[in-house]
Amino acid sequence: xxxxxxKKMLFILSKATxxxxxxxxxxxxGARMEGIESEIFFTFFGLEAxxxxxxxxxxxxxxxxxxxxxxxxxxxxxxxxxFATKMMKKxxxxxxxxxxxxxxxxxxxxxxxxxxxKLAIDMFHLKKEDLIDExxxxxxxxxxxxxxxQKGTHLLFI
Amino acid sequence: MDLNIAGIRLDVTEDxxxxxxxxxxxxxxxxxxxxxxxxxxxxxxxxxxxxxxxVKKEVALSIRGIKKSGVLNIKEFYALFPGxxxxxxxxxxxxxxxxxxx
Numbered sequence: 001x002x003x004x005x006x007k008k009m010l011f012i013l014s015k016a017t018x019x020x021x022x023x024x025x026x027x028x029x030g031a032r033m034e035g036i037e038s039e040i041f042f043t044f045f046g047l048e049a050x051x052x053x054x055x056x057x058x059x060x061x062x063x064x065x066x067x068x069x070x071x072x073x074x075x076x077x078x079x080x081x082x083f084a085t086k087m088m089k090k091x092x093x094x095x096x097x098x099x100x101x102x103x104x105x106x107x108x109x110x111x112x113x114x115x116x117x118k119l120a121i122d123m124f125h126l127k128k129e130d131l132i133d134e135x136x137x138x139x140x141x142x143x144x145x146x147x148x149x150q151k152g153t154h155l156l157f158i
Numbered sequence: 159m160d161l162n163i164a165g166i167r168l169d170v171t172e173d174x175x176x177x178x179x180x181x182x183x184x185x186x187x188x189x190x191x192x193x194x195x196x197x198x199x200x201x202x203x204x205x206x207x208x209x210x211x212x213v214k215k216e217v218a219l220s221i222r223g224i225k226k227s228g229v230l231n232i233k234e235f236y237a238l239f240p241g242x243x244x245x246x247x248x249x250x251x252x253x254x255x256x257x258x259x260x
Contacts, residue, residue, distance in 0.1 A: 030259055033221060035241035097260055098222050106221055109232035 007152030008037040013046035018058040021049045025103045032110040041144045043117035055100045059085045108134035115139045163189045182252030191250045206251045213253040220258040
């Protein structure tokens with residue numbers, strides 16, 4: 001391990017937009033590649049990223065996203081979000097960024113722990129079989145805080 | 159930077175990566191591995207050779223590339239080279255540190 005004082009990164013992914021999911025995944029994977037422990041807690045809309053039927057259908061947000069540089073009205077038109085997502089996925093593939101499903105496999109194989117939020121899973125009436133096989137378990141937020149069990153642990157809300 | 163390993167003066171980067179693969183030999187690999195707390199087995203050598211081949215072919219190394227390699231899977235990669243497998247294995251293989259974020 002290098003000189004970093006960061007020993008463990010705990011991420012909370014609460015959003016389902018593709019850019020947020022990738023932010024969490026790239027940082028969690030990057031941590032593992034530096035010899036830093038990492039874990040992701042999926043809550044609320046973040047749960048879309050670990051639902052078998054939904055994870056390959058995440059979208060980039062075209063409404064309320066100033067970085068899209070398009071009028072909000074236009075971003076809301078049918079097909080615009082799908083088109084922007086398609087373009088972004090194309091660019092990601094060029095950079096050899098894996099799709100969400102493959103990325104989750106990579107994270108799991110790399111030793112990144114993946115947790116579902118109990119409250120949100122109950123709220124959305126999700127069953128265990130709706131969620132990816134790589135999931136390490138379902139936790140309360142209190143359980144997740146207890147994963148911050150060493151000096152140099154950082155918690156990040158996305 | 160210079161580094162003295164196995165009685166040979168080597169040119170290395172600030173992070174300790176060899177800048178010239180032609181200076182690399184097995185004794186040097188064993189020595190760098192020791193500093194990383196790894197005792198090299200036959201399996202390590204297979205992976206190191208594969209890494210050097212990839213670099214010679216100018217294929218960018220990434221964790222996704224390991225998954226697709228057919229040589230080893232990601233779990234084994236982490237088990238063989240703990241503490242950041244791409245970083246550690248490339249250092250031992252005498253090739254540049256990968257710049258990929260993935």
